[in-house]
Amino acid sequence: MSLDTATVRRVAALARIRLPEEEVARVQGELNGILGWIEQLQAVNTDGVEPMAGGTPEGIASMPMRDDVVTDGGMAPKVLANAPDREGEYFGVPKVVE
């Protein structure tokens, strides 16, 4: 599977990364290089194999459930402390709704 330039632009848009027109060809080449290399996985027979998300059986067996209760909160100043822009107790963003 090889990405055309329209797909490269669409992926950048989905990822919310601005992609200037003059960089599309370079990025297309890099992504296709990596995807071409990844393609070798299609040769592996995975019939009947359950997908693995991560962890180890031993680890999964010792993951305890915790009580479903609120354990923190009430720290708006801390939450907002690193915001690049804020309005009172809110994050500031460009106007979204006209």
Next chain:
Amino acid sequence: MHPTDFTLAGAVAALAEGAVSAEELTRAHVDAIEALNPRLNAFITTTPDQAIEAARASDAKRKRGEAGPLEGIPLAIKDLFCTEGVQTTAASRILGGFIPPYESTVTSNLKRDGAVFLGKANLDEFAMGSSNLTSAYGGVLNPWSRRNDTDARLVPGGSSGGSAAAVAARLALGATGTDTGGSIRQPAAFCGIAGIKPTYGRCSRFGIVAFASSLDQAGPFARTVEDCAILLRSMAGHDPKDSTSADRPVPDFAAACGRSVKGLRIGVPKEYRLDGTPPEIERLWRQGLDWLRDAGAEIVDISLPHTKYALPTYYIVAPAEASSNLARYDGVRFGLRVAEKNSDLRDLYERTREAGFGQEVRRRIMIGTYVLSAGYYDAYYLKAQKVRALIARDFTEAFGRVDAIVTPATPSAAFAEGENSDDPIKMYLNDVFTVTANLAGLPGLAVPAGLDPQGLPLGLQVIGRPFDEETVFSVGAAIERAAGFDAVPSMRAGA
């Protein structure tokens, strides 16, 4: 003896005897950082005043008889661990100016046990890299140099390059790292020190800037295997704030370093014999197995048939998880914001993420976005998860016959800046021996075992069963004892 030459265990003993104070020990490391960091660039942020203050408090605690297991031990912290009140960058422009209002669990645990933090160590941006060259704060110089080409600027490996360089150059007695595909073990091998990625779930991931959550695991660097064991005991343990951290007892790992390997079965996977591996690495591997045989272990040939699919699997799973984790960097809640005067919200996101992420990070986010996108999810991501299951199954079957597996840690010694940079896949191949342990969730230790013809360190890797770091440490310590590795880098404190 210069205080920066202590092993961590040696410093613990010297502090307990009163032969050195925490303040003296910390000051020696602060001075060493001041002298060498301008050249090494191992630290992004140094906190000398806080370190001296913490060391004084540590001396006072000891006087009161309240010394913790790491009381007064100066450490470097990879700048991927959030540290309350101290800038945390992940070596990315997008986190510029971010000061965490909370502390990661691993660093909290280290502080609880008395450790003193010297500063935040450099790394590849968001831990994505094998050279430390993707850092927005510049590369890190490996303190070792080639015998016949002393001008070549060698990389320390990555992503935890600053941590490894700092420990090798004696700017810290130990350091924290994280390892998603080899980011502790490869730099440890390149810098001639020890480093372990423990079992997935051994350490809490809370407060560590996330890269690929099903693969990321914290671990220590130090100059000896025993020192790593001491640090890991403090770092590890269940944390209610990370549901994937296992609720299991944390053993006395250091005690395991003294255990005999007699009667242990050591697996040698035939698939790790790769074409093009330098002869000195083949030789070191055979030598390591001979040492273990001499110590009474039995060497067993094994097969891990899906090994060759590990890297391509990783380069689907890791970017997929990264694209999801890094969605949080939106220019709204923390870090960088880039916008034009008339930018709408979407334009703000896109400009911020274009300017804030480096090229490798953008590349991986885009790969991840693509493999998770509608119509491709099954072909790529689901397929990779199934191959991952087969890779893990290979290990489960092997561990029915052996107690630990020994392999080279890296396919080469440290390379120079600029080498392996023309093609991303060439750089990815650095992790060929390490990435399998991340996919299967297994503990892996890198231990320095010899030098190449250029005088550069080479490491071996020990892989163990889940939550059996003790066997890994005992095998690693046996290799270390037999190797008698006492070479030192040309650039180091006190040299």
